[in-house]
Amino acid sequence: MQHFPIFLDLAGRRVVLSGGGDAALAKLRLLLKTEAHLTVFAADPAPEIENWASQSRLRLVRRAMQPGDTLCAALFYAADEDANEDARTSALARADGALVNIVDNLQDSQFITPAIVDRDPVTVAIGTEGAAPVLARAIKADLEAKLPATLGPLARIGKAFRKMAEALPMGRARREFWADYYFRTGPTAIATGEDGAREALDELLLRHLDAKNRPGHVAFVGAGPGDPELLTLKARRALDEADVVIYDRLISAEILELARREATLIDVGKEAYGPSTPQETINALIVEHAQKGAQVVRLKSGDSTVFGRLDEEIEACDAASVSWHIVPGITAASAAVAAIGQSLTKRQRNASVRLLTGHDMKGFADHDWATLARPGEVAAIYMGKRSARFIQGRLIMHGADRTTPVTVIENASRPDQRILSTTLDALPTDLADANLSGPALTFYGLASRAASAALPALQQELA
Ligand code: SAH
Numbered sequence: 001m002q003h004f005p006i007f008l009d010l011a012g013r014r015v016v017l018s019g020g021g022d023a024a025l026a027k028l029r030l031l032l033k034t035e036a037h038l039t040v041f042a043a044d045p046a047p048e049i050e051n052w053a054s055q056s057r058l059r060l061v062r063r064a065m066q067p068g069d070t071l072c073a074a075l076f077y078a079a080d081e082d083a084n085e086d087a088r089t090s091a092l093a094r095a096d097g098a099l100v101n102i103v104d105n106l107q108d109s110q111f112i113t114p115a116i117v118d119r120d121p122v123t124v125a126i127g128t129e130g131a132a133p134v135l136a137r138a139i140k141a142d143l144e145a146k147l148p149a150t151l152g153p154l155a156r157i158g159k160a161f162r163k164m165a166e167a168l169p170m171g172r173a174r175r176e177f178w179a180d181y182y183f184r185t186g187p188t189a190i191a192t193g194e195d196g197a198r199e200a201l202d203e204l205l206l207r208h209l210d211a212k213n214r215p216g217h218v219a220f221v222g223a224g225p226g227d228p229e230l231l232t233l234k235a236r237r238a239l240d241e242a243d244v245v246i247y248d249r250l251i252s253a254e255i256l257e258l259a260r261r262e263a264t265l266i267d268v269g270k271e272a273y274g275p276s277t278p279q280e281t282i283n284a285l286i287v288e289h290a291q292k293g294a295q296v297v298r299l300k301s302g303d304s305t306v307f308g309r310l311d312e313e314i315e316a317c318d319a320a321s322v323s324w325h326i327v328p329g330i331t332a333a334s335a336a337v338a339a340i341g342q343s344l345t346k347r348q349r350n351a352s353v354r355l356l357t358g359h360d361m362k363g364f365a366d367h368d369w370a371t372l373a374r375p376g377e378v379a380a381i382y383m384g385k386r387s388a389r390f391i392q393g394r395l396i397m398h399g400a401d402r403t404t405p406v407t408v409i410e411n412a413s414r415p416d417q418r419i420l421s422t423t424l425d426a427l428p429t430d431l432a433d434a435n436l437s438g439p440a441l442t443f444y445g446l447a448s449r450a451a452s453a454a455l456p457a458l459q460q461e462l463a
Contacts, residue, residue, distance in 0.1 A: 002129055003112055010036035014072050016098065018065045018089040019079030020045035023103045027077050030113065032057055033120070036074075041065040041089075065089045073098040075111075106130040115140040119152040121159060150190045154182060157190075157197050164201075168208055172243060172295075177208045216290035218317055220310060222303040222329015223247075227413035228254045230335065234327045242297040244289045246282065250301035250439055252414070259297075264289075279309055283316035290322040301439075303331040307357050307382050331355075333380035336409035336441040339417060340448035344378065350445070354379040358387030358442075372444070373400035381442040388442070389428040395444070400424055405447035411438040421448055 013036050020042025038058035053060035070076050076093035078086040090100045101109045114125035115136040126136045168174045189200030219238045224230035239258045249269030268277040289296045300308045317324045337344050344353045356379050357365050364387045373395050402425035410418045422430040
């Protein structure tokens with residue numbers, strides 16, 4: 001970050017601008033929104049500038065700038081539309097100690113003016129370090145469309161009410177009051193005018209003062225396979241409201257970013273074969289925070305009901321009389337099958353699909369191999385990397401066709417997703433060669449659409 005964004009208090013400060021044409025007008029329209037004392041030096045000012053001068057909104061000096069004209073100025077804008085004149089005036093201003101901006105000359109400017117979304121007192125400043133003004137404009141247009149025009153008055157009325165809201169205890173109670181005002185009650189109330197919004201605030205405060213403190217609660221939230229865009233709206237909302245987020249190893253950083261900045265994030269990541277937080281400790285943590293009154297999000301990858309040891313955590317909540325609910329997520333099998341362009345079930349191929357785990361607490365997991373070995377069966381194997389040879393052996397022993405397609409999808413839905421197309425026969429060796437380090441889902445009985453199109457040359461293809 002070369003340019004550090006700050007909001008400067010210009011009330012009563014001196015700001016000087018040199019120039020009287022279009023570049024000057026564009027900057028002045030912005031500067032006139034502030035409470036700065038504006039002085040414009042222009043030998044030939046545009047009529048708008050003359051107008052503003054006659055309304056005393058700025059001081060107009062009808063000549064070129066001279067040494068000493070920028071004394072005590074906080075900011076100086078060179079808007080001369082002439083490189084030589086810009087260089088001359090900005091040198092004068094620099095000598096007087098003002099911070100200098102030269103319009104359309106990032107290189108020689110000491111500060112830049114961002115693209116601004118103005119919902120005063122809510123102001124959004126967008127900068128791209130001069131890299132992409134088009135992008136800044138697009139973001140600005142996007143935000144303009146998103147932020148209701150009433151946001152300004154809402155925030156102004158809200159600001160005047162801050163002292164009153166201190167009747168609520170600091171922390172969650174106060175946060176919920178303001179969230180209620182800005183996102184629910186306020187926007188409706190202000191439709192009837194600013195007085196309406198003020199009255200709504202009084203009522204809202206009474207309601208929140210009356211409301212008993214919300215007791216702690218646990219949401220078991222499926223975070224999906226990793227792509228933040230595959231979070232459900234409910235998962236996003238739960239993250240928005242969480243006081244405590246207890247998350248697993250597979251939760252991506254982009255998703256954790258979505259938690260409130262004040263939320264406590266607790267990593268209880270479990271390595272499949274490495275050091276791990278014991279399940280009892282996780283259960284105890286969940287219960288402990290909920291009993292203190294926190295809104296707890298227990299964030300698990302994929303869907304929390306699939307190989308997530310969810311029941312143990314639910315039982316711990318029940319035993320402690322802590323309320324809970326489940327927010328479903330997109331399980332790895334769904335993301336992985338999408339990645340290979342197939343469906344999990346298909347008429348005349350398979351009317352059922354199994355979700356298997358490669359290993360359980362006792363070691364390699366046993367399954368109904370005889371059924372799985374029949375042609376057309378499809379299984380989504382979770383945690384199946386290390387047990388690949390075991391699974392292959394069992395299936396072949398029970399008569400499975402060695403040429404049955406097998407597809408391994410690593411990091412499904414993530415930018416580093418990889419697809420390994422192989423067969424039951426070649427699975428263990430291909431897997432060892434591919435050296436996958438991320439979470440991987442193995443489909444037994446499903447080829448990726450690209451690989452099945454290339455049949456019969458169905459062989460290792462590492463994408
Ligand atoms: N509850 C999770 C599964 C947890 S078990 C779910 O519904 O997806 C962990 C296993 O899930 C991993 O070993 C891997 O087999 C699979 N997995 C999780 N995320 C994955 C991803 N992005 N790509 C491929 N497999 C994934």
